Amino acid sequence: MKSSTLRQLAPVSAFYVLVLATPTLLSYDYYYLSILTMAGIIAIIVMGLNLLLGFAGQISLGHAALFGISAYTTAVMTATYGFPLAVGMLSGVGLTAVVALVVGMPVLKLKGYYLAMATLGFGLIVYIFFNEAIALTGGPSGFVGIPQLHFGGFTFDSELSYFFLVWTTVTVVLLISLNLIHSRIGRALMALHASDKAAQSMGINVARYKLFIFVLSAIFAGIAGVLYAHYLSFVAPSSFGFHFSVQLITMVVLGGMASLWGGIAGTVFLTAMPEFLRAYENMEVIIYGLILILCMMYLPQGMAGGVSKLVALVRRRLGRA
Amino acid sequence: MPERSGVDKDVILSCQAVHVRFGGVMALTDVDFDVREGTITALIGPNGAGKTTLLNVVSGMVTSTEGAVHLLGQDMTRSPAWKRAQAGAVRTFQNLEVFTTMNVLENVMTGVHRVVRYGALSALFKTPAFFQGERRCRELAEEKLAFVGLKGDWNLPAGELPYGRQRLLELARALAAQPRILLLDEPAAGLNTAETRTLAGLIRRVRDELGITVAIVEHDMDLIMGVSDAITVLHFGKVIASGTPAEIQKNPEVVAAYLGEEAE
Numbered sequence: 001m002k003s004s005t006l007r008q009l010a011p012v013s014a015f016y017v018l019v020l021a022t023p024t025l026l027s028y029d030y031y032y033l034s035i036l037t038m039a040g041i042i043a044i045i046v047m048g049l050n051l052l053l054g055f056a057g058q059i060s061l062g063h064a065a066l067f068g069i070s071a072y073t074t075a076v077m078t079a080t081y082g083f084p085l086a087v088g089m090l091s092g093v094g095l096t097a098v099v100a101l102v103v104g105m106p107v108l109k110l111k112g113y114y115l116a117m118a119t120l121g122f123g124l125i126v127y128i129f130f131n132e133a134i135a136l137t138g139g140p141s142g143f144v145g146i147p148q149l150h151f152g153g154f155t156f157d158s159e160l161s162y163f164f165l166v167w168t169t170v171t172v173v174l175l176i177s178l179n180l181i182h183s184r185i186g187r188a189l190m191a192l193h194a195s196d197k198a199a200q201s202m203g204i205n206v207a208r209y210k211l212f213i214f215v216l217s218a219i220f221a222g223i224a225g226v227l228y229a230h231y232l233s234f235v236a237p238s239s240f241g242f243h244f245s246v247q248l249i250t251m252v253v254l255g256g257m258a259s260l261w262g263g264i265a266g267t268v269f270l271t272a273m274p275e276f277l278r279a280y281e282n283m284e285v286i287i288y289g290l291i292l293i294l295c296m297m298y299l300p301q302g303m304a305g306g307v308s309k310l311v312a313l314v315r316r317r318l319g320r321a
Numbered sequence: 322m323p324e325r326s327g328v329d330k331d332v333i334l335s336c337q338a339v340h341v342r343f344g345g346v347m348a349l350t351d352v353d354f355d356v357r358e359g360t361i362t363a364l365i366g367p368n369g370a371g372k373t374t375l376l377n378v379v380s381g382m383v384t385s386t387e388g389a390v391h392l393l394g395q396d397m398t399r400s401p402a403w404k405r406a407q408a409g410a411v412r413t414f415q416n417l418e419v420f421t422t423m424n425v426l427e428n429v430m431t432g433v434h435r436v437v438r439y440g441a442l443s444a445l446f447k448t449p450a451f452f453q454g455e456r457r458c459r460e461l462a463e464e465k466l467a468f469v470g471l472k473g474d475w476n477l478p479a480g481e482l483p484y485g486r487q488r489l490l491e492l493a494r495a496l497a498a499q500p501r502i503l504l505l506d507e508p509a510a511g512l513n514t515a516e517t518r519t520l521a522g523l524i525r526r527v528r529d530e531l532g533i534t535v536a537i538v539e540h541d542m543d544l545i546m547g548v549s550d551a552i553t554v555l556h557f558g559k560v561i562a563s564g565t566p567a568e569i570q571k572n573p574e575v576v577a578a579y580l581g582e583e584a585e
Contacts, residue, residue, distance in 0.1 A: 005447070176445045183444035183451060184458065187431045191420050198418035201380065202498055203406035203435035212441065258422075 008182065011261075012175050019167040023160055030159040037159070037231065039271035040166035041224045044173050046251045046263045048220030053249070054258035055181060056213045057193030058108065061245045062119035065126035066218045068240025070096040070225025072130065072137055075146045075235055080136075085149060085230070092229070093222035100218030101211070108210045123245055130237035142236030149230045162231055169227065170264070173220060177260050180216075189213055190258075254295055255302050262304025269303070332391075333358040333502050333534050334379060334410070339388035341374055341558075348374045349558045352388070356502065356551075361528055361535040363545045365569075366555035367578060372538040373415060375555065376506050379536070380412040381405045393501055407435050411500035413491045415507040415538075421480030425471070428479045428490055429462035432497030436461065465493040468531075469523060485516045496527065503527060505537040509544050517544055524548050546570065554578070 026032045045067055052058050074092035077083045083091075107118045130137050137143055149156040149165070156162050180186050192199040192206045199206055229235050247270065255266020273291065277284045299306040334356040341349040349371045356362040364372050377383035379390060381402035390398045392410050406412075411432075420428050439454040466475065469489045479490060488508060495503055505524070509517045521544050527533050539545050545552065545566070552569045554562040556578040562569055569575055 179447050179451075180441075180444050184430075184434055184437070184439065184454065185441055185444045187423065187427055188434060190423055190427075191431045191434075194420040194422050195418040197382065197402075198414065198420065199431075200402040201406050201412050201414075201418075202432055202494070203403055203411070204431075205403045 004182070008178055012171065012178070015174070016168075016171045019164075019171060022167075023163065028160070033159050033163045035272055035275055036268070037163045037166050039268045040163075040170045041228050041231065042248070042251070042271060043170050043264045043267040044166075044224040044227070045221045045248055046255070046267045047170075047173055047177050047260055048217030049248050050252050050255075050258070050260055050263040051177060051180070051189070051220075052213050052217040053252055054256075054263070055186065055193065056189040056210060058210055058214065059112070059116045059249070060119045060214070060217070061116055061242070061249070062103070062123040062126070063217070063221050063248050064240045064242070064244035065123040066096050066100060066221040067225045067228070067244075068130060068235070068237070069099055069126060070222035071229040071235045071240070072143065074226045075143050075229045076136060078147050079143070079145050085147065085151075089226040089230075092226040093219055096222030096225065097215055097219050100215045104211050104214040104218075108207065108214060120242065120245075123242060127237060127241050130240060137237070140237060142234055144234050146229050146233040146235065148233060156230075166227055166231075169223065173223070174260055174264070181260075185209070185212075250292065253302060254292065254299075256304025257302060259302065259304030262302050262307075265303045331357045331359075333393060334536060335391040336375065336379065337389045337391070339375070339378055339385045339390065341371070341378060341383060342386045347558055349378070349385070349555075352555070352558070352560055354379075354553050354560070356534060356536045358501075358534050359528065359532070360550040361524060361537065361548050362551045362553070363549040364536065364538045364553050364555060365540075365542075365545055369557075370555040371558040372555055373506055374558075376412065376504055376536075376538050379405075380410065380504055406498065406500075409499075409501035410504060411495045411498040411502075412504035413495050413506055413508060415510055417484075417487050417491060419479045419482075419487050419490055419494070421478065423479060424476050425466070425473075425479050425482065425490060426459070426462055426475040429465055429493050429497045430458045432465070432494035433458045433461050434498070436497070436499050461499075462493075462497055465497045468496065468526075469493045470519070484511055485513075488512060488516075488520075492523065496531065496533070500533055502534040502536060505535060505539075507539055508537065509539060509541045517541060520544070521548050 022036065023033060045063055049060065049063055052060055070092040073095045074088040077088035077091050078085055103122050107115065107122065110118050131140050156165055188199065188204045188209050191202065191204060192209060196206055251266040251270050252263055254270060255264065256262025274284065274288060277287050280287060332355050336352060336354040339349055339352045340347070352375060354364065354375060364375060366372050374383060378385045379392070381400060385398065389396060392405055393408050395408065397405050397408065420431060423431070437454045437457045439450040442448070443450040469492050471486060471489045471493060479487065482490060492508065509520055512520060524535055524537065525548055528535055549566055552564065552566055553560055554569060554575050561574045561578060562572045
């Protein structure tokens with residue numbers, strides 16, 4: 001058991017070293033760092049969605065809304081009502097979890113397309129609420145003046161400090177997610193994905209596990225939401241719409257279903273790519289779509305699957321030589 | 322013939338006057354089926370007799386239209402499948418339901434789910450309870466894999482095992498749940514003669530060495546007559562006979578049902 005823990009801890013540590021080295025590698029280019037900070041925030045949602053979709057096999061098109069609920073909650077609590085940051089952030093994550101619990105109880109009885117439709121409906125309702133509850137959210141023009149994060153005497157006001165904050169959070173979330181999937185709970189989730197009937201026959205309370213992982217993934221989205229709100233100090237409904245939910249799913253699938261590492265790679269890739277395609281103004285969307293199509297054609301298991309195929313190929317070549 | 326009584330302490334599973342209707346079709350009519358603790362009890366019958374339906378009623382996959390199911394001393398007529406499994410009634414499937422995406426060892430470790438417990442927080446933050454639990458999980462899983470004689474690479478994805486070995490894997494997974502009663506749905510389906518003989522030995526060892534009661538639905542007559550202590554015969558959704566293998570073999574109604582003749 002200890003050796004398996006080590007096998008898991010080693011890549012995560014290596015990953016964190018890479019995180020620490022990244023600003024130097026990018027020679028402190030704040031433009032690139034800000035893209036990566038955004039990618040990190042999204043990666044936290046994607047990891048939760050991957051647990052839900054990739055491992056437990058339950059789809060959600062409502063995660064953008066959960067992300068938004070958290071961002072707006074901390075915004076309203078801290079900026080409108082002047083609560084301390086910690087209170088705002090905790091209530092953001094807490095409310096997201098409660099909403100997920102209440103929505104998840106009836107909705108998770110559905111399967112496949114029906115679950116997709118129901119979560120989509122939830123997302124749309126929340127999106128409309130963000131737009132229409134103008135007194136609370138500021139409506140379509142957005143909510144301004146969200147305070148910057150500070151803990152103790154330290155304010156996260158520089159691009160560099162926020163980059164470290166976000167990617168340290170990513171690392172922690174990654175670690176506990178890996179812990180979860182290599183436990184009896186992770187096995188129960190994969191089991192109910194593979195065969196609902198057989199999972200029940202092992203005494204697994206399928207409904208409860210689905211709800212658990214839905215709420216946990218909502219908590220991850222909530223953590224991302226508060227980090228997002230206090231990073232930009234501005235939120236608007238357009239960031240939390242249907243389009244973003246679809247993007248999140250794309251990141252999970254492109255990165256590799258049931259691969260947390262793949263999910264992070266997919267997120268960074270899809271967040272950074274539009275920035276590099278900006279040079280080709282009018283062609284941007286077409287190239288983006290083309291890359292997606294090609295990836296799905298040639299990497300059906302996502303980036304993670306592609307890498308493991310490549311490793312296997314290299315091993316075979318080396319073995320023959 | 323014991324009368325309809327769930328009160329008998331030896332009776333670990335008792336179905337009383339079970340009816341199952343699918344739309345206009347009566348799949349089961351007034352079925353009584355008892356399994357005594359410590360026995361291997363078989364449920365046989367021609368194709369479409371309702372054997373698997375009855376097993377589904379027992380395991381909670383199908384809810385009976387009428388009648389009662391007493392399992393392990395509790396009325397579980399309306400309990401969901403997972404609760405029955407939690408109580409100690411664990412089944413296998415005719416059409417294999419191994420977790421194909423997980424490896425062999427993980428499949429069996431999933432079976433241990435109801436036996437070794439630790440909470441979500443222990444899993445997320447790897448508390449000592451997690452390490453202790455996982456060690457126990459793995460020990461129990463390895464023990465059961467050895468018990469069914471599944472050798473080879475346990476890190477292989479379960480979906481890549483040949484058919485016969487997937488059957489053994491399913492059995493190991495069910496045993497890992499440490500059931501009090503094991504429900505086997507056509508465990509010999511698709512196995513060759515040699516594999517079936519091995520299976521018969523295994524089923525006997527499950528009763529004798531592990532002390533687990535076995536209820537088995539099966540087509541293979543040689544297997545059934547060889548291992549069973551008691552047999553119930555279903556025909557067109559009704560019980561036509563119950564008794565020891567010797568009694569069943571001599572029963573004219575049973576012979577007629579299998580040969581497709583009208584009983585006198």
